[in-house]
Amino acid sequence: MQLVTLDYPPYIEHREDQLRGVAVELVETIFAELEQPITIEVMPWARALNSIEYGRADAIFTVFKNPTRERFADYSQQVLFTQNISLVARADAEIHSDDFITSDVSMLAICVVNQVSYGVRFDKLLMDESFRQVFKRNGAEECAHLVRAGRADLWVNNDFGARSIMVTEHLEKVLKVLSPPIEATSSYIAFSKRRQQQKLRDQFDQVLRQMKQDGRYEALIDNYFESLRQQPASNKKG
Template identity: 35%
Template sequence: MADHNGNASGFVVEIVTNIFKNLGHSVHVEIYPWARALSMINSGQSDRIFTIFRTSEREKFLDFSNESIVNQKIYFYGRKSDKFAFNGDFSSLHKVRIGVLHNVSYGPEFDNARSKLLIDEANSMESNIKKLIAGRIDLFPSNAYSASYFINAPGNKDFADKIVQLPVPLSAVPSFLGFAKPKRLTELRDRFDEEVVKFFASDKYSELLIKYNVGDQYLRSSRKKENISH
C-alpha cells in the first residue's frame, strides 16, 4: 500500500523492512503495477518482490521464502444493489463479468476455473472498483486487506457506499517474499527464513498487529508446502 505521499507503507511493508533491518540490510520498497513488478524481477532489474503467491510458473524465476509472511483470504466484491450470492461454486459464475488484475493469482481455486469465466483485465485495483461502480464488470476478486484499504480510504465514501464483500471466501492463500533467481540470493533467502520465525515471536510483531488492527484472517500460515498454491 502507499501513503498519501506515494511511499510504500502498511502492515506487510513494516514486517519486511523490520526483518531485513534485523539482518543488517536496509531496503527500499517501491510500488509498481503488478505485471511490471513481475517483469522487473524476471529480468533481474529488481531483487525481491512481496507479497506473492507461490506458483510453479513463478518458481522458474523466483526463489521463494519458505516461511510465509501473511495469509491472505480472497473474496469477491460486487455492487450492493446486485445482491450476488456466491457459494463457492465457480460454475455458477459463467455469465458474470469478473474484473482481475493483470498477471495476478487469486489462489488455485480461482486460477483453475479462470478459463471458463468471463474475464476483464485491469492494471490497478482502483480501475476495477471504478469499472464495478460503472457497471462494466459485475465482480472482482481481491484479498480482504487490499480491498478494504482502497474501498475505505479517506475520500472514497462513494466506494464504501456502493461496494460489498461477498461472504464466502474464494480461498485462503499463504503469501511469500520472492528473491530474483538471477541475483543468486538463496543464502539471504535462508537467513530471511530464520529471521521470519524470530520476528513473528517478537514483541515488535505484536505491536504491529495492534497498530494495524490485523484480524486472524491475515495471520500467516505455518511452514507447510502442501498449503502453497501451484
C-alpha cells in the same frame, strides 16, 4: 538491495510519495535486523514480476506462489501473510460466494489486476476462460469503479484491501464484500534466482520464524492496525 511491490492496501500503500503498510513495516523490520539496506519501488504488478524474472530487482512481496513464478523466483519458506481472497459486487447484486468456485460462472464479467494470482482454484477459472468477460487492469481501484458502473459483475481482491479501497474511493454504500471469502491464500517474499540471493532468503526466513515464535510478528500487525484506528478520519488512507 532493491525490492519491488505493488500498491496493495493495507499491505502496501503508496500515497503522496509516502510508502507504508503492514507488509512494508514487516519487511523493513526484518532487513533492518539483518543490517541489509533496502530500497522499495512500487510499480504495476506485471512489471514487478518481470523485474524479478530478468534480474532487474532482488526480491518481490507480497507474492502468491505458483509453478510459473517458482521457475524464476526463490520463495521464502515462512509465510508473510495469509490473505482472504474475496469477491466484491454492487450492493444490489444477487451473487453469492459460498459456492462460487463450483458454480456456473459463464454469465459473469469480472475484473482482476493484471498478472496478480488469486489462489490456485480461482486462477484455474481464469485459465479455463470460465467467465463471460475478464477485465484486466493495472490497479484495484479501476476494478472497483468497473463494478460500480455495472461493466463488471465482480471484482476479486484481498479482503482488507477491498474494504480499504471502498473507503478511500467512497464506494462503501455502492459495493459490498461478499462473505465467505472464496479462498485463503498464503503470500510470501520471493527472491530473483538471477540475483542468487538464496543465503539472504534463508536469513530472512530465520528472522521471520523467530518473530513468530517470540510474539513480535503478531505485535507488529496489531500495532499497525491499531495506529490506523487511532488516525483522525480525515487523515485515514485506508
